[in-house]
Amino acid sequence: MSSYNEIKGLKIKYLSGNPSNPEDGQVWYNSSTAKIVVAGVTGDGGWSSGGNLNTARRNMGASASTTQTAGLVFGGTPGAPIVGLTEEYNGSSWSESGDMATTRRDFGGAGTQTAALAFGGNTPATVNTETYDGSTWSEVNNLNTGRNSLAGAGLQSAALAIGGSVSPAAVESYNGSTWSEVGDLNTGRAGLGGLGTQTAALAVGGGSPGNAVEEWNGSSWTAANTTSTNRAEGTGEAGTQTAGLVYGGAPNTAATEAYDGTTWSNKSSMSTARSEIGFGGSQSAALAVGGNPTTAATEEFNIPILRNIT
Numbered sequence: 001m002s003s004y005n006e007i008k009g010l011k012i013k014y015l016s017g018n019p020s021n022p023e024d025g026q027v028w029y030n031s032s033t034a035k036i037v038v039a040g041v042t043g044d045g046g047w048s049s050g051g052n053l054n055t056a057r058r059n060m061g062a063s064a065s066t067t068q069t070a071g072l073v074f075g076g077t078p079g080a081p082i083v084g085l086t087e088e089y090n091g092s093s094w095s096e097s098g099d100m101a102t103t104r105r106d107f108g109g110a111g112t113q114t115a116a117l118a119f120g121g122n123t124p125a126t127v128n129t130e131t132y133d134g135s136t137w138s139e140v141n142n143l144n145t146g147r148n149s150l151a152g153a154g155l156q157s158a159a160l161a162i163g164g165s166v167s168p169a170a171v172e173s174y175n176g177s178t179w180s181e182v183g184d185l186n187t188g189r190a191g192l193g194g195l196g197t198q199t200a201a202l203a204v205g206g207g208s209p210g211n212a213v214e215e216w217n218g219s220s221w222t223a224a225n226t227t228s229t230n231r232a233e234g235t236g237e238a239g240t241q242t243a244g245l246v247y248g249g250a251p252n253t254a255a256t257e258a259y260d261g262t263t264w265s266n267k268s269s270m271s272t273a274r275s276e277i278g279f280g281g282s283q284s285a286a287l288a289v290g291g292n293p294t295t296a297a298t299e300e301f302n303i304p305i306l307r308n309i310t
Contacts, residue, residue: 012036017069017091033092044268045284047256050298051093055085058276058292061109061118064195064237065155066280068300070113071287073278074132075104075121079294082122086132088113089287089298098136102128108152108194110159110174117156117174121148125166129179131156141178145170149233151194151203153216158198160216163206165190171216173198183220187212191233191250196241202259204246205231213259215241227264229255234275238286238301245283245301248291250275256301258283270299 013028029036053073060076071089075082084100100118107121114134120126120143127142143161150164157176162185163169169188172179185203192206199218205211210230214221231249238245242261247270248254254269270288278289286301 032090044266045256045301045303046268047270047288047299047301049271050287050300051089052298053087053094053290053296054096055083055087056294056296057083057085057290058294059105059234060276060278060290061104061107061121062278062280062289063109063111063116063152064239064280065111065153066113066116066287068281068285068287068302071278071280071289072113072116072132073289074109074116074118074137075100075107076278076290077105084137086137089289094298097134098132100137101130101139102126104128106148108150108161108164110152110154111156115156117152117159119143119152119159119161119174120146120150120164123148125164129174143179144172144181147190149190149192149206151192151206153194153196153201154198160194160198160201162194162201162203163189163192168207171221183216185214186221186223187214193231193235193237193246193249195237195239195244195246200241202237202241202244204237204244205235205249206233208232210249213264225263227257228266229253229257231275234277234292236277236279236286236288238279238281239283243283245281245286247279247286247288247301248274248277250292252292267301270301272297272299 057076069091104121116132127146147164169184189207201216210232211226235249244259247256254273274291277291
């Protein structure tokens with residue numbers, strides 16, 4: 001005789017967000033996104049569509065220390081002019097917040113959605129630095145060396161500015177008040193990406209051929225295994241030094257790679273090849289936002305793969 005569950009099925013769980021470790025085939029209703037979601041487990045993960053930016057753009061600021069459900073992008077350009085627009089992501093849609101004090105592109109970022117840092121950028125390169133408190137940007141002490149096409153890592157009160165134009169090997173550390181010069185990169189370059197913390201960071205890609213990787217231990221840089229894909233500039237980054245993710249980059253690619261602290265492994269590619277993108281999140285839950293070609297599209301990377309079915 002058939003059971004009630006076999007005849008009627010099981011009720012779908014009503015959750016305020018996605019569970020952290022869903023089982024293969026698990027289904028639930030996410031009240032935050034108003035979507036029914038099904039999980040599929042694969043080590044390669046998968047990209048799916050998220051909510052579009054309000055303003056399509058590229059070369060914007062972002063931070064690998066933000067999360068997929070509390071994302072942040074700021075500045076950049078829709079093509080012309082350069083803007084100071086700030087947008088926050090709640091896991092399903094973007095909303096506009098306070099504009100930056102200095103419009104800029106090609107700059108570094110660090111921090112979280114409610115405590116971010118922006119530094120450098122523009123042509124000619126600027127030393128200007130700003131902090132964000134979740135609604136308003138304020139100017140603070142400048143970088144020692146103005147530059148653009150640099151990478152950022154860490155938090156608002158404990159950040160790194162890595163490489164870039166003008167002094168491509170130079171690295172500066174921020175303590176929440178002032179910038180100080182610290183150990184140089186072994187391979188100076190512009191257009192690189194950064195992720196991790198002030199004392200355990202990763203510098204990825206940039207320059208030519210665009211596959212160099214270096215690890216920072218708080219005092220010096222060490223060459224690490226190179227990425228499979230060359231990424232001369234404009235990569236997306238998420239995660240930490242021992243659980244990182246990089247994706248996209250120029251020349252425009254959709255390739256995605258994960259780092260375990262020693263080796264790189266290829267993951268599922270983005271739906272759209274692009275560079276100069278906004279980014280953030282973790283190795284298992286990342287964001288790719290906007291980019292070149294100029295777009296408002298957002299993609300979400302997840303392990304396990306999460307698919308909206310409504």
